[in-house]
Amino acid sequence: MNPRIMIVEDERIVALDLKHSLEFLGYTVVAVAARGADAVLAVAQQRPDLVLMDINLGEGMDGTEAAQRIREQSRVPVVFLTAYAEDKTLERAEQSMPYGYLLKPFELRELEATIRMALARRQAELEVELAEERLRLALDAAALGVWEWDASSDSFEWEGHLEGILGGQPRFLRGEEDAFLNFIHEEDREALAVQLLSGQSISATVRTHHGRGHIGWIELHAKRYAGEHGGGERLIGVVRDVTERRRNEERLRQASVVFNTTAEGVLITGPDRKVVSSNPAFCMLTGYSVEEAYGRDPDDFLHARRHSDQFYPRLLEMRQGYWHGEVTCRRRDGTLFPAWEHVCVVRDNPGEVVNYIITFSDISQIRQAEQQINHLAYHDALTGLGNRHQLDDRLEIELERARLVEQRLGVMFIDLDGFKLINDTLGHAAGDVLLQTVAQRMKTLLRRTDIAIRLGGDEFVVIVPDAQRIDDYAVLAGKLLDAIRDAIQLPSDRVNISASIGIAVFPDNAKDRHALMKAADSAMYDAKTHGRNRFAFYSPDMAERAHERMAMEQGLMQAIQQQALRLHYQPVVALESGRMIGMEALVRWQHPELGLVPPARFIPVAEESGLIEPIGEWVLQEACRQTRRWQDEGYPHIRMAVNVSVRQMMNDHLVERVAQALAETGIDPQCLELEITETAIQSIEHSRERLRQLKGLGVMIAIDDFGTGFSSLSLLKHLPIDRIKIDRSFVTGLPSDGNDVAITHAIVALAHSLHLELTAEGIESTDQLNHLHQLGVGEGQGYLFRRPEPADALTELLRGGHRFQAGRQ
Numbered sequence: 128m129n130p131r132i133m134i135v136e137d138e139r140i141v142a143l144d145l146k147h148s149l150e151f152l153g154y155t156v157v158a159v160a161a162r163g164a165d166a167v168l169a170v171a172q173q174r175p176d177l178v179l180m181d182i183n184l185g186e187g188m189d190g191t192e193a194a195q196r197i198r199e200q201s202r203v204p205v206v207f208l209t210a211y212a213e214d215k216t217l218e219r220a221e222q223s224m225p226y227g228y229l230l231k232p233f234e235l236r237e238l239e240a241t242i243r244m245a246l247a248r249r250q251a252e253l254e255v256e257l258a259e260e261r262l263r264l265a266l267d268a269a270a271l272g273v274w275e276w277d278a279s280s281d282s283f284e285w286e287g288h289l290e291g292i293l294g295g296q297p298r299f300l301r302g303e304e305d306a307f308l309n310f311i312h313e314e315d316r317e318a319l320a321v322q323l324l325s326g327q328s329i330s331a332t333v334r335t336h337h338g339r340g341h342i343g344w345i346e347l348h349a350k351r352y353a354g355e356h357g358g359g360e361r362l363i364g365v366v367r368d369v370t371e372r373r374r375n376e377e378r379l380r381q382a383s384v385v386f387n388t389t390a391e392g393v394l395i396t397g398p399d400r401k402v403v404s405s406n407p408a409f410c411m412l413t414g415y416s417v418e419e420a421y422g423r424d425p426d427d428f429l430h431a432r433r434h435s436d437q438f439y440p441r442l443l444e445m446r447q448g449y450w451h452g453e454v455t456c457r458r459r460d461g462t463l464f465p466a467w468e469h470v471c472v473v474r475d476n477p478g479e480v481v482n483y484i485i486t487f488s489d490i491s492q493i494r495q496a497e498q499q500i501n502h503l504a505y506h507d508a509l510t511g512l513g514n515r516h517q518l519d520d521r522l523e524i525e526l527e528r529a530r531l532v533e534q535r536l537g538v539m540f541i542d543l544d545g546f547k548l549i550n551d552t553l554g555h556a557a558g559d560v561l562l563q564t565v566a567q568r569m570k571t572l573l574r575r576t577d578i579a580i581r582l583g584g585d586e587f588v589v590i591v592p593d594a595q596r597i598d599d600y601a602v603l604a605g606k607l608l609d610a611i612r613d614a615i616q617l618p619s620d621r622v623n624i625s626a627s628i629g630i631a632v633f634p635d636n637a638k639d640r641h642a643l644m645k646a647a648d649s650a651m652y653d654a655k656t657h658g659r660n661r662f663a664f665y666s667p668d669m670a671e672r673a674h675e676r677m678a679m680e681q682g683l684m685q686a687i688q689q690q691a692l693r694l695h696y697q698p699v700v701a702l703e704s705g706r707m708i709g710m711e712a713l714v715r716w717q718h719p720e721l722g723l724v725p726p727a728r729f730i731p732v733a734e735e736s737g738l739i740e741p742i743g744e745w746v747l748q749e750a751c752r753q754t755r756r757w758q759d760e761g762y763p764h765i766r767m768a769v770n771v772s773v774r775q776m777m778n779d780h781l782v783e784r785v786a787q788a789l790a791e792t793g794i795d796p797q798c799l800e801l802e803i804t805e806t807a808i809q810s811i812e813h814s815r816e817r818l819r820q821l822k823g824l825g826v827m828i829a830i831d832d833f834g835t836g837f838s839s840l841s842l843l844k845h846l847p848i849d850r851i852k853i854d855r856s857f858v859t860g861l862p863s864d865g866n867d868v869a870i871t872h873a874i875v876a877l878a879h880s881l882h883l884e885l886t887a888e889g890i891e892s893t894d895q896l897n898h899l900h901q902l903g904v905g906e907g908q909g910y911l912f913r914r915p916e917p918a919d920a921l922t923e924l925l926r927g928g929h930r931f932q933a934g935r936q
């Protein structure tokens with residue numbers, strides 16, 4: 128194609144002539160403009176290969192300015208045609224960097240030569256521009272920048288894909304390589320500066336300040352070139368922003384550390400779910416080596432149960448692309464363990480599945496801890512039996528079952544007799560051993576379906592489902608009583624304890640859990656009040672009795688307030704002479720309707736409710752006052768025995784109260800004898816100290832009901848005791864019952880060896896009197912001599928100088 132030329136000439140004739148000449152030379156004239164502005168516009172539209180421009184265009188923009196504009200806009204080469212060549216015009220022309228300058232008039236050959244040279248030059252330029260463009264695009268595609276440092280001028284120049292690193296900086300920094308080095312991270316700057324000045328080629332990866340406080344990475348490669356034509360040494364090379372690559376490498380490094388050091392087992396499978404990689408934790412958790420796991424489907428060797436067929440299709444449909452849950456895994460040795468597993472899908476860019484990542488941790492310990500917590504929540508820590516929570520849950524479940532299958536369900540409420548005392552006296556450690564022993568014995572008697580519960584303290588419950596007959600409950604209760612009653616070896620003592628058991632049966636006695644428990648509780652109470660060491664079935668009148676008990680408690684409270692308590696006295700007789708040497712004060716309740724109520728009916732209620740404390744205090748004071756009256760009447764040696772209950776013994780104010788009663792009445796302390804039951808006196812920690820303080824007041828101490836408690840006799844010798852009272856139950860059998868005789872003999876022998884006084888209780892016959900006297904028992908009381916009576920009646924006896932029957936040898 129012919130080169131396309133545009134003419135800019137304000138003289139029409141000249142322009143036409145030029146057009147003809149050009150066409151004659153074989154060029155195509157694409158436009159003729161007369162004014163500078165028109166020329167600029169026409170070049171933009173026509174895109175000629177060359178412009179022939181007259182410098183002097185008359186009005187408006189002159190040729191040099193138009194050429195300047197054209198150069199800036201489109202880089203179309205311009206050749207000036209002018210009749211002038213003075214310096215001023217030439218200078219102006221020079222500024223627009225024309226491709227030629229023809230002085231009019233010119234020959235056709237001159238015109239052609241100038242045009243051809245200009246076109247050839249432009250062609251050469253275009254090729255350079257193209258090469259540069261190609262290089263620029265290539266650098267861009269490779270994310271590379273080019274940089275050059277000229278040592279002689281100390282100038283730094285860069286271009287290319289460096290916006291991310293050096294963006295905002297001038298592309299050319301002269302005499303300031305520091306300006307470049309300032310982009311380099313402080314820690315790498317020094318080393319790079321040394322390399323720059325070393326005269327060697329450079330190959331380095333350094334950190335940069337990547338803008339907004341971010342750290343970036345660049346990779347620099349440069350070669351040193353000796354200066355040509357006397358120029359200085361230059362360093363030319365490429366620079367690449369490798370921040371993203373370094374970050375990826377870092378992430379990979381971190382991921383690799385995580386993979387190798389995490390405690391979680393990690394398996395990476397291909398899309399076919401065959402293992403391609405496994406980590407050390409996986410090997411440790413399962414016992415498989417990396418090689419053994421390789422190429423296998425985890426469902427075939429790791430999972431105790433395969434994931435279902437729908438598992439993976441569903442996983443792929445899930446938006447979040449992962450699943451987690453509990454699975455059971457199998458170790459290489461076949462053992463199983465619970466694991467918490469994550470399965471995660473990895474997809475490539477188009478979204479194809481490339482991997483599955485399975486991570487799991489062994490949660491056996493968590494499961495064990497859960498079980499332990501569960502066990503603790505439902506079991507009594509001391510005995511290992513179920514606790515109250517278990518009772519609530521299981522009883523409800525068992526009741527539901529019993530309703531469904533229309534069977535009976537028994538609940539036994541078991542309470543140990545006198546446990547509190549053992550606990551208080553022998554210490555909690557001994558109490559714990561006792562409870563554990565009882566629990567153990569219960570367990571061995573129960574069937575697998577029975578449920579044993581410790582409610583707390585010394586209370587136990589046994590749920591007995593599906594008994595064939597009501598009698599079965601009685602048989603079991605009897606066995607439990609026997610087992611509990613067997614002597615129990617505690618760390619320091621051997622003790623006997625009994626239990627009271629209440630039995631309530633569904634549906635006979637109650638229909639729901641609460642009513643059933645209440646009924647069993649009432650039955651237990653009934654067993655307890657009927658003498659302990661026994662069981663009782665619930666009967667509706669028990670509820671009535673419980674009500675009565677409450678009424679009695681209320682009444683007793685009023686009795687104390689309204690001073691309806693009375694004291695009767697039973698004489699204590701010297702068996703040798705029949706002389707009355709003392710009295711035992713015994714309380715009675717003058718009831719408005721019931722008449723004189725004996726202590727056996729209200730003392731247990733008073734003990735239980737705590738009312739025994741004000742009652743005991745009143746008895747003590749009244750007994751001391753009566754002693755004082757008798758002393759004032761001339762019987763100064765009458766000894767007064769007063770019963771002290773367990774609760775009083777426990778009370779820290781007891782010693783103070785006794786001292787007060789003595790002080791108020793002014794009686795000789797030796798005339799007051801405190802009777803403390805054998806079980807109460809065993810309280811080593813408290814009682815020994817308390818007895819010592821009481822003895823310090825000068826009063827006498829007697830052990831009441833001796834032989835009926837759990838005590839170990841050896842303890843007695845460490846206690847400040849003056850007297851043993853042989854319990855009525857042993858005296859009753861004298862002299863015929865061999866057992867009672869043996870026990871009485873033993874007690875007498877013990878008392879003698881410990882130098883203790885002896886009083887026998889409940890002497891009703893002469894035979895008993897004589898037997899005891901012969902044994903060496905010094906004193907006695909009993910119906911044989913006199914029943915307990917009001918003070919007045921005894922005053923009469925005293926006045927009469929009465930002597931009772933004496934014992935015969």
Ligand SMILES: Nc1nc2c(ncn2[C@@H]2O[C@@H]3COP(=O)(O)O[C@H]4[C@@H](O)[C@H](n5cnc6c(=O)[nH]c(N)nc65)O[C@@H]4COP(=O)(O)O[C@H]3[C@H]2O)c(=O)[nH]1
Nearest residue numbers: 713714725726727746770771772889890891908909910915
């Ligand atoms: N069968 C029979 N019984 C005889 C005979 N001789 C005496 N007794 C009875 O035996 C009990 C002796 O009192 P205890 O063993 O201390 O037994 C007392 C004592 O443990 C308690 N008690 C009585 N008064 C008090 C008191 O003021 N405080 C405390 N804490 N308990 C008291 O109540 C229990 C019963 O007292 P009581 O009914 O007065 O019964 C008295 C007495 O009447 C006899 O020959 N044959």
